[in-house]
Amino acid sequence: MTENKLITPRKLKGFWELMPKEQMLFSSLLQKIEKVFQDNCFLPLDTPVLEYSDALLAKSGGETDKQVFRFSKGDADMCMRYDLTVPLARFVSMHKTELCFPFKRYQIGKVYRGERPQKGRFREFYQCDADIIGDGQLSLVADAECINLFEKCFDALSLPVEIKVSNRKIISGFIEQIGKTDKSTEIFIVLDKLDKISIEDALNELQEIGLSKRESEKIAKLTQISGKIEEISKELRDFCQNSTFQNGLDELLEVDKYLKSFGCTSVTYSLGVIRGHNYYTGTVFEGFLKDSKVAVGGGGRFENLCSYFSAQKMPGVGMSVGVTRLFDLLLQESYFDINCVTETELGVVNFDETLPQALEVVQKLRKLGVKADCLYESKTFKGKLKEANKRQLNYVLFVGENEIESNLFTLKNMQDGSQESLSLSQIAEKFEKIRKNI
Amino acid sequence: MTENKLITPRKLKGFWELMPKEQMLFSSLLQKIEKVFQDNCFLPLDTPVLEYSDALLAKSGGETDKQVFRFSKGDADMCMRYDLTVPLARFVSMHKTELCFPFKRYQIGKVYRGERPQKGRFREFYQCDADIIGDGQLSLVADAECINLFEKCFDALSLPVEIKVSNRKIISGFIEQIGKTDKSTEIFIVLDKLDKISIEDALNELQEIGLSKRESEKIAKLTQISGKIEEISKELRDFCQNSTFQNGLDELLEVDKYLKSFGCTSVTYSLGVIRGHNYYTGTVFEGFLKDSKVAVGGGGRFENLCSYFSAQKMPGVGMSVGVTRLFDLLLQESYFDINCVTETELGVVNFDETLPQALEVVQKLRKLGVKADCLYESKTFKGKLKEANKRQLNYVLFVGENEIESNLFTLKNMQDGSQESLSLSQIAEKFEKIRKNI
Numbered sequence: 001m002t003e004n005k006l007i008t009p010r011k012l013k014g015f016w017e018l019m020p021k022e023q024m025l026f027s028s029l030l031q032k033i034e035k036v037f038q039d040n041c042f043l044p045l046d047t048p049v050l051e052y053s054d055a056l057l058a059k060s061g062g063e064t065d066k067q068v069f070r071f072s073k074g075d076a077d078m079c080m081r082y083d084l085t086v087p088l089a090r091f092v093s094m095h096k097t098e099l100c101f102p103f104k105r106y107q108i109g110k111v112y113r114g115e116r117p118q119k120g121r122f123r124e125f126y127q128c129d130a131d132i133i134g135d136g137q138l139s140l141v142a143d144a145e146c147i148n149l150f151e152k153c154f155d156a157l158s159l160p161v162e163i164k165v166s167n168r169k170i171i172s173g174f175i176e177q178i179g180k181t182d183k184s185t186e187i188f189i190v191l192d193k194l195d196k197i198s199i200e201d202a203l204n205e206l207q208e209i210g211l212s213k214r215e216s217e218k219i220a221k222l223t224q225i226s227g228k229i230e231e232i233s234k235e236l237r238d239f240c241q242n243s244t245f246q247n248g249l250d251e252l253l254e255v256d257k258y259l260k261s262f263g264c265t266s267v268t269y270s271l272g273v274i275r276g277h278n279y280y281t282g283t284v285f286e287g288f289l290k291d292s293k294v295a296v297g298g299g300g301r302f303e304n305l306c307s308y309f310s311a312q313k314m315p316g317v318g319m320s321v322g323v324t325r326l327f328d329l330l331l332q333e334s335y336f337d338i339n340c341v342t343e344t345e346l347g348v349v350n351f352d353e354t355l356p357q358a359l360e361v362v363q364k365l366r367k368l369g370v371k372a373d374c375l376y377e378s379k380t381f382k383g384k385l386k387e388a389n390k391r392q393l394n395y396v397l398f399v400g401e402n403e404i405e406s407n408l409f410t411l412k413n414m415q416d417g418s419q420e421s422l423s424l425s426q427i428a429e430k431f432e433k434i435r436k437n438i
Numbered sequence: 439m440t441e442n443k444l445i446t447p448r449k450l451k452g453f454w455e456l457m458p459k460e461q462m463l464f465s466s467l468l469q470k471i472e473k474v475f476q477d478n479c480f481l482p483l484d485t486p487v488l489e490y491s492d493a494l495l496a497k498s499g500g501e502t503d504k505q506v507f508r509f510s511k512g513d514a515d516m517c518m519r520y521d522l523t524v525p526l527a528r529f530v531s532m533h534k535t536e537l538c539f540p541f542k543r544y545q546i547g548k549v550y551r552g553e554r555p556q557k558g559r560f561r562e563f564y565q566c567d568a569d570i571i572g573d574g575q576l577s578l579v580a581d582a583e584c585i586n587l588f589e590k591c592f593d594a595l596s597l598p599v600e601i602k603v604s605n606r607k608i609i610s611g612f613i614e615q616i617g618k619t620d621k622s623t624e625i626f627i628v629l630d631k632l633d634k635i636s637i638e639d640a641l642n643e644l645q646e647i648g649l650s651k652r653e654s655e656k657i658a659k660l661t662q663i664s665g666k667i668e669e670i671s672k673e674l675r676d677f678c679q680n681s682t683f684q685n686g687l688d689e690l691l692e693v694d695k696y697l698k699s700f701g702c703t704s705v706t707y708s709l710g711v712i713r714g715h716n717y718y719t720g721t722v723f724e725g726f727l728k729d730s731k732v733a734v735g736g737g738g739r740f741e742n743l744c745s746y747f748s749a750q751k752m753p754g755v756g757m758s759v760g761v762t763r764l765f766d767l768l769l770q771e772s773y774f775d776i777n778c779v780t781e782t783e784l785g786v787v788n789f790d791e792t793l794p795q796a797l798e799v800v801q802k803l804r805k806l807g808v809k810a811d812c813l814y815e816s817k818t819f820k821g822k823l824k825e826a827n828k829r830q831l832n833y834v835l836f837v838g839e840n841e842i843e844s845n846l847f848t849l850k851n852m853q854d855g856s857q858e859s860l861s862l863s864q865i866a867e868k869f870e871k872i873r874k875n876i
Contacts, residue, residue: 006746006747007492007493007496009493009528009529009532009747011486011489012490012514016486017486017529019533019536020483020537020543023481024481024482026484027482040811041782041809041810043458043459043781044458044462046455046461046464048562050453051449052448052450055447058445071507071509074552076451089447090447091447091455093447094447099458100828102815104781105458112487112488124488134815137815139815141812141814142815144797258793260794261793261795262797262801306447309444309446309447310447343542355579355699356696356699357699359696359699360699360701363700363701366478371476371477371479376577376579377572377575377576377579377580390538391538
């Protein structure tokens with residue numbers, strides 16, 4: 001036997017890793033979202049974590065290039081995906097003829113960003129994306145469907161959400177009207193920061209870009225318009241006569257009509273919703289936990305998903321729940337009671353001579369649907385009860401020789417110390433009731 | 439608008455990617471396995487895909503180093519994980535004081551190997567691992583539990599499996615007896631190849647290592663011993679008097695006793711099971727689809743999970759289902775009927791003027807548990823039916839003005855063309871029955 005030099009076990013900085021009971025909660029959260037996607041007829045996709053660099057970075061600006069985990073092996077230059085949208089575009093372009101359109105797909109997976117770790121930002125995190133892709137065209141019903149789907153995800157999590165909706169064409173139209181279309185990206189970057197910087201700073205930045213004081217004020221005023229559809233449409237109708245602007249407003253009205261058919265209740269309208277990404281071209285929306293300013297996801301319409309892969313136009317609309325950030329927030333706010341989470345409902349206590357029978361009992365209980373586990377590792381009776389306490393088990397079951405003979409087993413409630421003598425099927429019934437009450 | 443130079447959409451070679459309906463099948467397979475892990479009181483873990491290179495490669499020989507995806511970013515030298523065991527060792531070492539032992543954890547996740555792509559081998563694939571880790575010691579019950587868990591995974595998938603079990607100490611003891619412990623690794627490498635090379639070649643290789651002809655023949659004969667526990671124990675009892683050898687046999691007998699308590703039915707014993715990895719030190723097992731020679735996973739006992747991170751001994755035993763390979767095999771053998779897989783049970787056909795009401799109907803049906811989807815994109819009635827056919831929908835529902843007034847909707851069976859007029863709750867009942875029949 002050689003002596004090993006020991007390595008200090010470390011996790012990479014900025015990488016997220018949960019303890020097992022937290023993981024149980026997180027997994028159940030992902031499962032609930034996945035069920036919503038499935039119930040709404042979205043198809044699953046699970047693209048590789050790695051993609052060719054040319055494909056992955058085609059669409060991105062320099063910012064993404066810097067943030068991406070990129071490397072070569074053999075003659076392949078590859079990157080870890082930084083979102084799930086570019087892989088979707090690659091997949092749809094490759095399999096266009098085999099897919100049915102509108103193509104409704106969801107993907108729940110990890111994405112990677114090599115940015116400097118900071119609070120609430122991770123280098124590896126989950127995205128829960130659902131998108132609807134059209135072939136050449138796509139009805140505005142799809143926009144409403146994605147907003148509705150987003151709402152349903154939070155309903156399924158029993159988390160109250162507020163969804164703010166806008167349409168980028170409205171502001172684009174105004175920019176067109178004042179003849180600043182060439183400065184459009186810079187203007188949107190400033191407007192996107194309005195929740196972080198003061199209005200004075202924003203006005204200064206807009207003037208630096210080349211807008212007049214009056215134009216800057218008017219566009220800032222535009223982003224502050226919010227409320228119910230009737231209120232904002234009244235305010236917007238005469239704000240600007242540009243056709244792109246009016247088209248954006250009409251789209252917003254149409255989407256609102258479909259949202260009403262879907263029975264959406266969490267939506268308000270706010271022209272302040274920009275959604276940084278350049279590729280959004282119409283509807284945009286952002287979700288917030290009610291009474292909190294924390295954004296928990298959003299989405300929008302893009303004119304052409306596959307522009308870097310195909311000459312054919314593939315419009316789409318999507319939604320994404322920022323589920324790592326959301327869960328991290330809920331953990332910090334002690335939203336969950338970790339102590340109530342248990343993988344084991346019942347610890348089975350054997351005695352030296354009854355180990356084989358105790359294992360049989362465990363097996364029978366599992367078949368009856370009880371999550372039972374034999375405490376075989378601790379050698380003494382006292383040790384087994386200590387193990388049960390450390391594992392926070394609420395119940396233990398004694399399997400001694402008398403119990404085996406009578407087929408009645410002593411169930412002990414570890415919280416109040418009470419005991420009762422039950423058959424295995426009675427135990428199964430009892431746990432079914434316990435589960436229903438919780 | 440600038441013209442983009444188009445990029446040919448390509449997937450990286452050797453990376454696995456399923457079409458959506460295949461993915462639905464694969465996801466359901468993973469879910470079934472996960473449920474088995476949960477029902478057997480294993481805790482989930484989801485470690486990062488990336489780890490520090492020093493930690494990940496500490497344990498590996500040069501072979502792994504070559505196969506790993508490794509790169510640097512900032513001052514971090516990192517690797518994509520090539521299995522789920524080293525990350526488990528890193529996690530357990532970091533959180534030893536917070537965990538309860540035996541620590542039963544499962545992890546289902548992708549791992550990465552930069553090896554040359556070949557049939558049935560992928561550079562990114564899923565592993566479904568479950569391990570039981572002890573603190574200082576771990577009962578042989580855990581070995582039986584992992585074998586039993588492996589069997590249960592295949593039961594849950596309704597796939598008949600044969601599990602071949604051995605104990606490495608038996609062959610190690612024989613090697614000890616003939617005084618070749620220093621050549622142990624090389625001998626095991628040859629023995630591990632016995633399903634691929636001829637017995638003559640193996641005997642030659644063993645003699646090249648330094649075994650006599652007689653020793654080579656005797657060790658080869660040892661690996662051919664297989665059968666029920668009573669049969670092999672009789673044959674082995676007098677094969678060799680070395681204490682390691684006898685200890686291995688005793689362990690095998692004890693594990694068999696627990697397997698009988700668990701009610702395992704798929705186990706036979708075979709000394710030919712080696713399980714390449716060096717770190718197995720006791721029980722080893724391998725699973726095969728019945729009547730096929732294809733290995734679909736396995737596992738075994740290791741003496742010390744955390745030897746590279748900690749001076750304290752952490753013995754463990756684990757199992758792993760090679761789920762990507764398994765699914766790939768089932769797909770190739772047309773085990774699934776892809777045409778029967780559908781994400782949508784019912785296509786809802788609207789008319790121009792009834793779109794809002796059709797969306798309401800879809801929403802109501804989804805609340806009633808029916809996977810309904812509105813065919814809003816196709817503009818004509820004929821187009822909608824064509825879309826339904828392309829999507830292989832078995833049923834469509836017409837939402838016209840008469841239907842809306844009467845609250846009775848025409849349900850059309852797309853396979854036999856039959857139609858009936860039903861209320862929404864009748865439709866929900868009908869689909870509940872359809873689901874139960876399939």
